[in-house]
Amino acid sequence: xxxxxxxxxxxxxxxxxxxxxxxxxxxxxxxxxxxxxxxxxxxxxxxxxxxxxxxxxxxxxxxxxxxxxxxxxxxxxxxxxxxxxxxxxxxxxxxxxxxxxxxxxxxxxxxxxxxxxxxxxxxxxxxxxxxxxxxxxxxxxxxxxxxxxxxxxxxxxxxxxxxxxxxxxxxxxxxxxxxxxxxxxxxxxxxxxxx
Amino acid sequence: xxxxxxxxxxxxxxxxxxxxxxxxxxxxxxxxxxxxxxxxxxxxxxxxxxxxxxxxxxxxxxxxxxxxxxxxxxxxxxxxxxxxxxxxxxxxxxxxxxxxxxxxxxxxxxxxxxxxxxxxxxxxxxxxxxxxxxxxxxxxxxxxxxxxxxxxxxxxxxxxxxxxxxxxxxxxxxxxxxxxxxxxxxxxxxxxxxxxxxxxxxxxxxxxxxxxxxxxxxxxxxxxxxxxxxxxxxxxxxxxxxxxxxxxxxxxxxxxxxxxxxxxxxxxxxxxxxxxxxxxxxxxxxxxxxxxxxxxxxxxxxxxxxxxxxxxxxxxxxxxxxxxxxxxxxxxxxxxxxxxxxxxxxxxxx
Numbered sequence: 001x002x003x004x005x006x007x008x009x010x011x012x013x014x015x016x017x018x019x020x021x022x023x024x025x026x027x028x029x030x031x032x033x034x035x036x037x038x039x040x041x042x043x044x045x046x047x048x049x050x051x052x053x054x055x056x057x058x059x060x061x062x063x064x065x066x067x068x069x070x071x072x073x074x075x076x077x078x079x080x081x082x083x084x085x086x087x088x089x090x091x092x093x094x095x096x097x098x099x100x101x102x103x104x105x106x107x108x109x110x111x112x113x114x115x116x117x118x119x120x121x122x123x124x125x126x127x128x129x130x131x132x133x134x135x136x137x138x139x140x141x142x143x144x145x146x147x148x149x150x151x152x153x154x155x156x157x158x159x160x161x162x163x164x165x166x167x168x169x170x171x172x173x174x175x176x177x178x179x180x181x182x183x184x185x186x187x188x189x190x191x192x193x194x195x
Numbered sequence: 196x197x198x199x200x201x202x203x204x205x206x207x208x209x210x211x212x213x214x215x216x217x218x219x220x221x222x223x224x225x226x227x228x229x230x231x232x233x234x235x236x237x238x239x240x241x242x243x244x245x246x247x248x249x250x251x252x253x254x255x256x257x258x259x260x261x262x263x264x265x266x267x268x269x270x271x272x273x274x275x276x277x278x279x280x281x282x283x284x285x286x287x288x289x290x291x292x293x294x295x296x297x298x299x300x301x302x303x304x305x306x307x308x309x310x311x312x313x314x315x316x317x318x319x320x321x322x323x324x325x326x327x328x329x330x331x332x333x334x335x336x337x338x339x340x341x342x343x344x345x346x347x348x349x350x351x352x353x354x355x356x357x358x359x360x361x362x363x364x365x366x367x368x369x370x371x372x373x374x375x376x377x378x379x380x381x382x383x384x385x386x387x388x389x390x391x392x393x394x395x396x397x398x399x400x401x402x403x404x405x406x407x408x409x410x411x412x413x414x415x416x417x418x419x420x421x422x423x424x425x426x427x428x429x430x431x432x433x434x435x436x437x438x439x440x441x442x443x444x445x446x447x448x449x450x451x452x453x454x455x456x457x458x459x460x461x462x463x464x465x466x467x468x469x470x471x472x473x474x475x476x477x478x479x480x481x482x483x484x485x486x487x488x489x490x491x492x493x494x495x496x497x498x499x500x501x502x503x504x505x506x507x508x509x510x511x512x513x514x515x516x517x518x519x520x521x522x523x524x525x526x527x528x529x530x531x532x533x534x535x536x537x538x539x540x541x542x543x544x545x
Contacts (some may be wrong), residue, residue: 004338037342038341039338040337085327085330088326088327088330091313091314109328110328110334110335111331112330190306190313191307191308193309193329193333195513
């Protein structure tokens with residue numbers, strides 16, 4: 001698994017629960033190390049062990065933990081560069097939703113060996129969508145739930161999200177757009193490059 | 196015939212950084228984004244050459260020069276500040292010219308200077324993708340840079356802790372100090388042999404560093420072959436080697452080893468079609484279970500003996516004798532010494 005994904009898990013746990021907790025998780029996972037490098041590729045088993053340890057160390061259902069991680073990836077100040085990259089997806093939340101089809105390709109443009117599961121947005125009406133997350137990264141749909149929720153805040157949109165479950169390793173998320181300009185949202189200045 | 200207004204309507208939608216010029220080079224319609232770059236200066240009605248400097252093609256200084264241009268690529272910059280550079284294309288039409296502009300490589304500064312948003316770019320413009328890519332690559336580069344920094348730190352730390360000389364694979368000075376401290380602490384009976392190559396500098400200077408490195412590796416191999424597994428062979432630096440023999444029962448054994456080393460090292464060493472010739476001088480000090488023999492002390496004694504050997508002639512060995520020192524200063528072989536022939540100190544030449 002790409003170091004960026006492992007590092008994202010590490011940053012999330014360290015920032016949310018503290019370094020001590022992270023050390024407990026890596027020890028429980030039997031990793032033998034506690035610091036992931038974003039630009040190295042790790043054995044998939046490391047990530048599986050890590051997620052298993054997360055489930056037992058935290059007394060919370062895994063979907064909730066993963067969704068929190070998705071929210072963290074967009075809303076934590078340390079993750080500002082990632083938020084900005086996602087905001088390049090479009091001017092409105094609906095533009096952003098449509099840009100998700102391109103997200104894996106965009107990601108590969110930046111980091112050629114980082115493969116995210118393919119995604120497809122189906123629009124049922126102007127206010128109702130389904131995001132289909134193809135197999136490849138189990139639980140990715142829950143992380144996307146957190147990202148979609150945090151990005152709605154970022155755009156100032158009001159949405160309702162539901163994880164419609166997993167069918168044959170494909171995950172389905174239903175998105176109901178209640179209001180596009182519910183709040184002011186956060187600034188996105190094209191020229192203000194995140195440090 | 197299509198009117199200027201019809202063309203402008205289409206251009207407004209397709210390319211928001213266009214200008215229409217009449218035959219005299221005066222600006223008519225202007226794209227919204229281009230006008231946004233100079234909000235206080237309406238471009239319509241101004242002369243094109245009063246707004247922009249034409250960098251390419253060269254020598255477009257007058258409206259007549261401009262009028263003479265056919266369909267051509269342009270490089271421009273604003274005449275006033277910020278002097279954003281622009282790339283573009285000029286197309287003659289019956290009413291005059293259409294000029295379409297874009298930022299090209301100056302895009303990054305432009306979005307900052309003019310607070311542009313994605314709505315300011317044509318739907319087909321790759322500007323947003325370019326900006327995305329620049330940020331994504333910067334973030335990835337930053338992650339790589341921080342990895343490199345940490346790896347470098349780790350490498351330096353590992354080198355500092357290393358016990359191996361990377362060139363020869365022998366123990367290094369650090370390892371030697373550890374071993375000597377251990378032996379001295381155990382009150383062991385051990386010997387220190389200090390070996391220095393003769394003519395090594397000559398090889399390095401005449402045949403180059405690669406030859407010098409090869410000689411060091413070759414000599415290191417000989418030393419490993421001529422010693423027992425439990426003995427320590429270390430490179431103290433440059434062409435100096437220190438060998439430590441544990442559990443030394445008789446001095447004669449060490450002298451035999453010194454003799455064999457000298458004999459083998461002076462054999463010509465072929466390298467890259469050439470022949471390197473060096474020899475070895477050796478000084479020996481034996482602990483003899485004396486409590487005052489600290490590791491530093493023994494190395495010093497071996498160095499004194501080496502000094503005496505070098506002074507006598509090359510490719511020889513000496514065993515340390517207290518007569519080699521007077522008040523801690525080595526006695527010079529040339530000045531009526533105790534080290535020459537007939538000396539009681541064991542000596543050897545091959």
